[in-house]
Amino acid sequence: MSRKAMVRPGGRSARVQASVHAAVRELEAEMGREALTVPLVAARAGVTPSTIYRRWGDLQELLSDVAVERLRPETAPQDKGSLGADLEAWAEQFLEEMSAPTGRAYIRDALLGDPDGSNAGQCSAYAAEQIDVVLDRAAGREENTPSVETVLDRVVAPIMYRILFRPEGLDTAYARQLVAGLTGSADR
Amino acid sequence: MSRKAMVRPGGRSARVQASVHAAVRELEAEMGREALTVPLVAARAGVTPSTIYRRWGDLQELLSDVAVERLRPETAPQDKGSLGADLEAWAEQFLEEMSAPTGRAYIRDALLGDPDGSNAGQCSAYAAEQIDVVLDRAAGREENTPSVETVLDRVVAPIMYRILFRPEGLDTAYARQLVAGLTGSADR
DNA sequence: CCCTTGAAGCAACTTATTTGCTTTAAGGTG
DNA sequence: CACCTTAAAGCAAATAAGTTGCTTCAAGGG
Numbered sequence: 001m002s003r004k005a006m007v008r009p010g011g012r013s014a015r016v017q018a019s020v021h022a023a024v025r026e027l028e029a030e031m032g033r034e035a036l037t038v039p040l041v042a043a044r045a046g047v048t049p050s051t052i053y054r055r056w057g058d059l060q061e062l063l064s065d066v067a068v069e070r071l072r073p074e075t076a077p078q079d080k081g082s083l084g085a086d087l088e089a090w091a092e093q094f095l096e097e098m099s100a101p102t103g104r105a106y107i108r109d110a111l112l113g114d115p116d117g118s119n120a121g122q123c124s125a126y127a128a129e130q131i132d133v134v135l136d137r138a139a140g141r142e143e144n145t146p147s148v149e150t151v152l153d154r155v156v157a158p159i160m161y162r163i164l165f166r167p168e169g170l171d172t173a174y175a176r177q178l179v180a181g182l183t184g185s186a187d188r
Numbered sequence: 189m190s191r192k193a194m195v196r197p198g199g200r201s202a203r204v205q206a207s208v209h210a211a212v213r214e215l216e217a218e219m220g221r222e223a224l225t226v227p228l229v230a231a232r233a234g235v236t237p238s239t240i241y242r243r244w245g246d247l248q249e250l251l252s253d254v255a256v257e258r259l260r261p262e263t264a265p266q267d268k269g270s271l272g273a274d275l276e277a278w279a280e281q282f283l284e285e286m287s288a289p290t291g292r293a294y295i296r297d298a299l300l301g302d303p304d305g306s307n308a309g310q311c312s313a314y315a316a317e318q319i320d321v322v323l324d325r326a327a328g329r330e331e332n333t334p335s336v337e338t339v340l341d342r343v344v345a346p347i348m349y350r351i352l353f354r355p356e357g358l359d360t361a362y363a364r365q366l367v368a369g370l371t372g373s374a375d376r
Numbered sequence: 377c378c379c380t381t382g383a384a385g386c387a388a389c390t391t392a393t394t395t396g397c398t399t400t401a402a403g404g405t406g
Numbered sequence: 407c408a409c410c411t412t413a414a415a416g417c418a419a420a421t422a423a424g425t426t427g428c429t430t431c432a433a434g435g436g
Contacts, residue, residue: 238416
């Protein structure tokens with residue numbers, strides 16, 4: 001979000017940004033990600049290509065911004081009554097969303113056009129927030145809780161690693177197994 | 189390696205591929221990754237741009253191929269006398285290589301221009317091979333060994349996750365801590 | 377209400393990418 | 407060994423993308 005963050009909040013810039021993002025989403029849905037080009041997006045957004053080049057630099061950075069928006073979780077994690085059950089449910093859903101073809105495409109896009117790593121950092125922050133909610137809830141129940149860091153290392157990282165580097169045979173059982181390994185041995 | 193794999197082994201194709209790869213490495217060293225373009229690489233390699241476009245599709249796929257080559261480990265893991273020490277040494281070195289700016293760039297490139305995931309899979313296979321050597325050695329000493337999968341989940345995945353998503357404050361202590369968590373509790 | 381200023385539009389220009397056709401040379405065949 | 411076959415390379419023309427200097431617009435501050 002390097003450039004986006006500098007945008008003036010209320011006026012024309014905001015409208016341009018919104019219409020460009022909307023154009024990306026529409027065209028992605030209509031013709032697929034492969035078919036996107038800057039001039040095409042510009043035309044749909046009613047904007048000149050140079051506006052996009054100047055604000056985003058290139059297609060990848062624009063897609064990265066849009067991808068991060070789509071990776072933002074929409075709902076708080078479900079409350080299943082215990083830390084183990086909450087984490088399990090969250091991890092399963094996370095794995096399912098992220099390992100689906102569209103999820104993987106968003107992750108790749110987010111990483112891709114991200115010179116300074118801020119978009120990738122945002123993705124990780126989303127996961128950390130969700131985990132934080134689960135852990136706070138468990139702490140409220142006086143359960144023993146691992147740290148957010150530990151959950152990131154033991155659950156999130158393996159899932160993401162496999163999605164990115166070994167996309168074969170990923171299923172929700174894997175997510176359950178990771179959570180079990182964590183709650184079972186109660187590390188750290 | 190989708191396209192590269194189809195190349196006839198001995199003849200002109202192989203020479204072209206070698207000279208294109210060499211051109212990428214030279215130009216990367218001389219002018220930096222940002223400055224690379226297909227026409228530039230082609231000129232250095234003594235080849236027409238259309239050759240590159242037809243064989244690799246675009247600059248990203250070419251860079252991805254080259255990046256994977258550079259991520260291939262060059263030496264077998266050191267033998268430090270015990271599983272814990274071997275894993276620790278390997279993990280430290282892995283983290284240092286991968287988290288250095290050039291290592292991160294190669295990882296990103298490898299993931300980036302990799303439509304079918306085969307280059308990313310190769311990266312993971314390299315790590316798995318190295319770990320396999322360490323584990324075999326430990327088994328030969330009659331030590332209790334975790335599975336390769338476990339080491340990937342508990343050591344490699346967290347390191348890669350942090351490199352890609354949270355590049356702040358990574359040091360060898362982190363690698364040691366991951367290995368300690370694994371050998372200490374002897375999971376699975 | 378009028379400046380200031382960052383961002384958008386426009387247009388000319390440069391560079392990259394695609395494509396049809398021709399030529400080359402590796403590898404197999406008689 | 408000369409001759410085919412064929413995948414891949416070269417070439418060049420055409421299209422498309424990306425860059426840039428300059429002009430115009432409109433939000434926000436005085």
